[in-house]
Amino acid sequence: MNPGIALAATAHHPGFLSPTGVEITFVLVGLATLGAALLTVTTRQLVHAALWLVVALGGLAVEYLLLTAEFIAWVQVLIYVGSVVVLLLFGLMLTRAPIGRSPDADSGNRWVALGVAGAAAVTLVWVVVDAFRATWINLHGAVQGTSRATGTSLFRHWVLPFEALSVLLLAALVGAIVLSRRDDGGRGSE
Amino acid sequence: MNDTLDVVLRLIAVLVVFLVLPLLVGQTEHKVMAHMQGRLGPMYAGGFHGWAQLVADGVKFAQKEDVVPADADRRVFQLAPAVALLPYLLVLIAIPIGPHGFVGQNLDAGLFFVLAVMGVGVLGSLMAGWASANKFSLLGALRTAAQLMAYELPMLLAAASVAMAAGTLSLPGIVGSYHWWWTPWQLLGGMVFFTAGLAELQRPPFDMPVADSEIIFGAYTEYTGLRFALFLLAEYAGIVVLCGLTTVLFLGGWHGPWSGSVGWLWTLLKAALLAFVVIWLRVSYPRLREDQLQKLAWTVLIPLSLAQIALTGVVKVVTS
Numbered sequence: 001m002n003p004g005i006a007l008a009a010t011a012h013h014p015g016f017l018s019p020t021g022v023e024i025t026f027v028l029v030g031l032a033t034l035g036a037a038l039l040t041v042t043t044r045q046l047v048h049a050a051l052w053l054v055v056a057l058g059g060l061a062v063e064y065l066l067l068t069a070e071f072i073a074w075v076q077v078l079i080y081v082g083s084v085v086v087l088l089l090f091g092l093m094l095t096r097a098p099i100g101r102s103p104d105a106d107s108g109n110r111w112v113a114l115g116v117a118g119a120a121a122v123t124l125v126w127v128v129v130d131a132f133r134a135t136w137i138n139l140h141g142a143v144q145g146t147s148r149a150t151g152t153s154l155f156r157h158w159v160l161p162f163e164a165l166s167v168l169l170l171a172a173l174v175g176a177i178v179l180s181r182r183d184d185g186g187r188g189s190e
Numbered sequence: 191m192n193d194t195l196d197v198v199l200r201l202i203a204v205l206v207v208f209l210v211l212p213l214l215v216g217q218t219e220h221k222v223m224a225h226m227q228g229r230l231g232p233m234y235a236g237g238f239h240g241w242a243q244l245v246a247d248g249v250k251f252a253q254k255e256d257v258v259p260a261d262a263d264r265r266v267f268q269l270a271p272a273v274a275l276l277p278y279l280l281v282l283i284a285i286p287i288g289p290h291g292f293v294g295q296n297l298d299a300g301l302f303f304v305l306a307v308m309g310v311g312v313l314g315s316l317m318a319g320w321a322s323a324n325k326f327s328l329l330g331a332l333r334t335a336a337q338l339m340a341y342e343l344p345m346l347l348a349a350a351s352v353a354m355a356a357g358t359l360s361l362p363g364i365v366g367s368y369h370w371w372w373t374p375w376q377l378l379g380g381m382v383f384f385t386a387g388l389a390e391l392q393r394p395p396f397d398m399p400v401a402d403s404e405i406i407f408g409a410y411t412e413y414t415g416l417r418f419a420l421f422l423l424a425e426y427a428g429i430v431v432l433c434g435l436t437t438v439l440f441l442g443g444w445h446g447p448w449s450g451s452v453g454w455l456w457t458l459l460k461a462a463l464l465a466f467v468v469i470w471l472r473v474s475y476p477r478l479r480e481d482q483l484q485k486l487a488w489t490v491l492i493p494l495s496l497a498q499i500a501l502t503g504v505v506k507v508v509t510s
Binding site: 047048051054070071074075077078081082083085086087089090093094097099146147 | 261263266297298299302305306307309310313316317319320321323328331332335336338339
């Protein structure tokens with residue numbers, strides 16, 4: 001599946017019935033993350049939803065750390081917690097973010113949204129389980145998620161997707177500029 | 191067991207640094223500002239040149255009533271100071287003081303860790319500003335967010351330039367591969383990093399988010415007592431972190447004569463010098479207007495940091 005990060009598939013598979021401390025922590029943090037994510041979509045207070053999103057994204061970063069992917073974990077914190085959520089909060093505060101309940105924060109599409117979310121979750125879980133069926137990370141050997149390992153695999157084996165993504169981001173950037181420019185029939189608002 | 195003891199001792203050391211150095215910077219600020227403005231500053235508390243003034247301030251803050259406005263979002267309001275302060279404590283763990291493992295914890299992606307966690311601190315200001323149910327606070331929070339988004343990018347780019355030069359993201363690794371000619375080579379990046387860091391800490395001349403003549407004290411207007419003190423402490427801890435980071439990334443950290451034995455002293459000296467510059471800037475520059483702030487970031491600092499990255503890349507390719 002992933003030639004860059006060769007996960008050590010040990011000869012004797014550890015069983016599910018004797019979990020290690022790391023595995024127990026992983027499950028607990030996962031549950032907390034899931035809880036925070038559920039609160040994000042169910043709370044009636046807009047800004048609280050954004051703050052619960054911080055907790056969920058931070059929980060994900062901890063999960064990455066437990067999977068020894070240190071670099072990815074800090075990128076997660078930097079991009080999502082540090083920038084995306086700040087942007088989100090900025091947008092909320094600029095528009096409407098009352099303290100207390102937001103009566104218009106409800107959507108008629110909630111059941112459709114639930115269906116889509118459920119379908120996406122099932123697909124993703126199925127793909128991940130299928131891909132990494134019996135792969136175990138050897139926690140006692142060399143760390144496999146170092147920035148060196150990540151960089152090597154990214155720029156040796158996955159350069160093309162990386163470049164394609166950057167073009168996509170460039171397109172998004174140009175699109176944002178086009179959308180935010182207001183050309184009122186030639187007399188632009190400079 | 192020995193490992194556990196080692197970790198606990200290191201964490202305690204980091205905590206002590208976290209509690210002592212910001213106070214030292216604060217007291218230095220009192221005195222330096224006073225002398226630059228031709229006055230004495232605090233002189234009575236503690237006897238010798240008012241050294242205990244900040245302790246007295248702390249006692250005063252602890253005695254004050256902890257007020258939460260009636261319309262505020264109580265939990266977010268009370269949580270905000272911790273969110274603003276804790277990131278700096280975490281960051282200190284990764285900053286190396288001296289050679290041979292004189293660091294809280296050697297992280298493989300230390301540079302990323304430091305920048306990522308520092309960025310979280312702004313959430314505290316945002317939460318404080320929104321939860322206060324006060325228009326001035328909200329305006330302050332908005333300015334904070336806009337400022338952070340503008341200055342995070344040049345800071346990251348400047349740091350990336352150093353990481354490229356050193357070929358590693360580990361902070362001790364970066365200092366370890368330092369040569370004296372790095373400082374002139376990375377000078378541009380260093381200035382951008384330091385300036386953007388000042389803006390991220392909302393220090394003058396980048397203190398638009400707390401501009402007292404316009405919006406009282408920005409996001410912290412409604413805070414009293416200990417929680418207000420925590421925000422102030424976060425600012426001074428931020429100065430310590432920023433000066434330490436600039437030292438480590440651009441000024442060679444522990445490198446200097448006899449660095450094997452007194453390397454930690456060099457790091458502290460260089461950081462102290464930078465802290466002095468931070469205070470100096472506060473006294474000598476007027477506050478930038480909001481549009482000037484944004485313009486400086488987007489039209490000066492980002493192009494400069496991109497030029498620095500290009501320069502680093504070219505030199506790296508030519509010399510390797």
